[in-house]
Amino acid sequence: MPKAVWKDIVIAESEDTVVVEGNHYFPRASLREDVLRDSDTHTTCPWKGRASYYALEHAGERSEDAVWFYPDPKDAAAMVRGRVAFWKDIEVVD
Template identity: 70%
Template sequence: MPKAIWNDEVIAESDDTVVLEGNVYFPRASLREDVLVESATHTVCPWKGKASYYTLQFDGHTTPDAVWYYPSPKPDAAAVRDRVAFWKDVKVEA
């Protein structure tokens, strides 16, 4: 089962993932709430839309903007609606 690991902690795990542009998108519901802090960061993808971010914070560790998601993806990117992806210090294992 695919899982996202940050600081030796599993922060998301699901058999229902979507791979898009080499990134594994997990269902938002599979992501642990206790490690998330809203971020003010936003970026724009020309075909997916506006991305929002979460910072990971837990047990004295912080990784800014390590989780991204598309709150209102464009129609061509509908597969990532209600999903999150990871980068920076997060390792995704299949």
Template identity: 75%
Template sequence: MPKAIWNDEIIAESDDTVVVEGNVYFPRSSLREDVLRPSDTHSVCVWKGKASYYTLESGEHRSEDAVWFYPDPKPDAKAVRDRVAFWKDVKVED
């Protein structure tokens, strides 16, 4: 089962993932709430739309904007609706 691992902890795990542009998107519901902090960062993808971010934080560990999601993806990107993906120091394993 695919897992997202950060700071030696599993922060998301699900059999219901999709891969878009080489990134594994997990259901938003599979992501641990206790490690999420809101972020004001946004970016724009031409075909997916406006992305929003979360920062990960646990104890003394913090990873700025390591989680992204599309709150209202464009129609061609419906596969990422209600899903999150990871970068920076988050490792995704099968």
């Protein structure tokens, strides 16, 4: 089962991931709420739409904008609606 791991902490785990452009998109409900921090960062993907981000924080450690999601993806990217993906120091393992 795919898991997203940060600092030896499993922050998301689900058998229901969608892989897009090499990134596992986990259901938003599988993400641990206690490590999330809001971010004002936004980027735009030409075919998925406007992305929003979360930082992660735990035990004095922080990873800025390590989680991204598309609150209102374009039709071509409907498969990522309600899902999150990871980068930076997050490792996705099976």
